[in-house]
Amino acid sequence: MKKRRVKMDLKEIRKEIDATDDEILRLFLKRMDLCVGVAKYKKENNMQVFQGKREQEILERIKSESPDDLAEGAGQLFTCIMDISKCLQQRILSDAPVPHFESPKIQPVRIACPGTKGSNTEEASVKLFPDSEIDFYPDFSDVFEAVENGGADYGVLPIENSTAGDIRQTYDLLAKYNFYICKRTQIKINHCLAAKPGADIKTIYSHEQALKQCFGFLKGYPARQVPYANTALAAEMVANSDDNTIAAICSERCAELYGLETVKRDIADNPDNTTRFICISKRPEVTPDADIISICMSLPHTTGSLYRMLIRFALYGLNITKIESAPVPQAKQDIKRETFDVVFYLDFEGNALDPEVVRLMTILEEEMKYFKFLGNYKHFD
Ligand SMILES: C=C(O[C@@H]1C=C(C(=O)O)C=C[C@H]1O)C(=O)O
Structure with missing residues (x-):
């Protein structure tokens, strides 16, 4: 019996919520209509949509008239209403000139x-x-x-x-x-560790991003890491150097290009890197x-x-x-x-x-x- 009464009460309350929502909707539409009027005025008078001071005044008034526990919520609600209003006004104001952009240059470039x-x-x-x-x-x-x-x-x-x-x-x-x-x-990006044939690797050079991307592999590898401007420059430097203790992290294509040996392939932590x-x-x-x-x-x-x-x-x-x-x-x-x-x-x-x-x-x-x-x-x- 009691359960049924609670159910009835909820139904009643929800009915009232629906009626209140209808009223909120009617007032929302009325407010938006007023904002359309404001937009037309702004268009004639060459004003921009956003008026920060006016918004601030509205929010202060709304918050001060709300109970403490709802002041922030009321502020957010009206902020959102004003955002919708500005979106609507922008549509009325803009004939906003569609910007002019350049066309891409004709290849070859x-x-x-x-x-x-x-x-x-x-x-x-x-x-x-x-x-x-x-x-x-x-x-x-x-x-x-x-x-x-x-x-x-x-x-x-x-x-x-x-x-x-x-x-x-x-x-x-x-x-x-x-x-x-x-x-x-x-x-x-398929990183590999590349060095001259027979190298005793003590130092690894590569771009800092490549070093980061191979963090897992490098953690277990007993060599010093040195950031270099670029993976390919690192490979080129290793190839041109007499130092037999250095290696580079670069792509396999790049290792091949500079005549380096792939010591270990696919060393990036993420195989889909x-x-x-x-x-x-x-x-x-x-x-x-x-x-x-x-x-x-x-x-x-x-x-x-x-x-x-x-x-x-x-x-x-x-x-x-x-x-x-x-x-x-x-x-x-x-x-x-x-x-x-x-x-x-x-x-x-x-x-x-x-x-x-x-x-x-x-x-x-x-x-x-x-x-x-x-x-x-x-x-x-
Ligand atoms: C409606 C206006 O345009 C904008 C929207 C506001 C609003 O919805 O109340 C307030 C200020 C403006 O940023 C206005 O300028 O009065």
């Missing part, structure tokens, strides 16, 4: 590549630009310099590895030079079939700022495929270190010529202290 012949980046460059001329440069920053001063049309560099994560130097240089990503590919490579250009180049967008931004150190940024993507129906945070590179002087010490790197699916994407990026640009479009490109398998 000159490619700048770090390291030397036999590197993994060379392999990626050939995959991205089959008929082009490849010039090698000692360092990642030399590749950027070559593109900057017109010595090369594009540069190719590693950006991300499935074992070791992001290659920070590439991201930092992208920011420093204000360059863009215009193509991407990936290749499976894969590295992604990007093509960088001075100007953004976007083709209609480009479907990955990379951006970076910094968020204020306030509760919920990451959540607020992410909800924008959901509201615009855009799928985030990667999010990473990293310390602010020294090179970005436009970020105040005291307040903004972390940058978020995001990839999402979309084309920068799509008006919805333009709207999302406009609102992020308005609201974030720092925002940069890093490129819109296609991945080549």
